[in-house]
Amino acid sequence: MTSVKFLGEGASLARPPAFNGAAYMYWKERMLIFLEACSFDILEAVIDGPYVPTIAGTGCLTAKTAKEMWDTLQQTHEGTTDVKRARISTLMHEYELFNMKKEESVNDM
Numbered sequence: 001m002t003s004v005k006f007l008g009e010g011a012s013l014a015r016p017p018a019f020n021g022a023a024y025m026y027w028k029e030r031m032l033i034f035l036e037a038c039s040f041d042i043l044e045a046v047i048d049g050p051y052v053p054t055i056a057g058t059g060c061l062t063a064k065t066a067k068e069m070w071d072t073l074q075q076t077h078e079g080t081t082d083v084k085r086a087r088i089s090t091l092m093h094e095y096e097l098f099n100m101k102k103e104e105s106v107n108d109m
Contacts, residue, residue, distance in 0.1 A: 024077035046070050
């Protein structure tokens with residue numbers, strides 16, 4: 001009798017990549033590829049959001065969507081546009097201030 005070995009994460013086309021809270025950008029790209037491989041309609045529903053009916057006259061949503069979950073994850077791990085701009089500005093400023101000390105050589109850097 002042959003033993004069945006556990007297929008590690010990413011070893012199956014039927015199983016989406018697991019998110020463990022680290023390396024969000026890597027997981028995000030793998031998840032987008034997985035969703036597109038499943039169906040472009042699924043990817044479109046996650047990115048753009050599906051049509052979600054509302055309760056007539058109240059404007060209340062009847063259910064949470066994959067789009068809401070996706071946007072929450074994206075904002076939590078990437079930040080808003082303002083946060084992204086602030087990060088870029090800070091990194092640019094640090095880069096501009098970076099210089100070699102007199103006692104350092106190129107190899108020391």
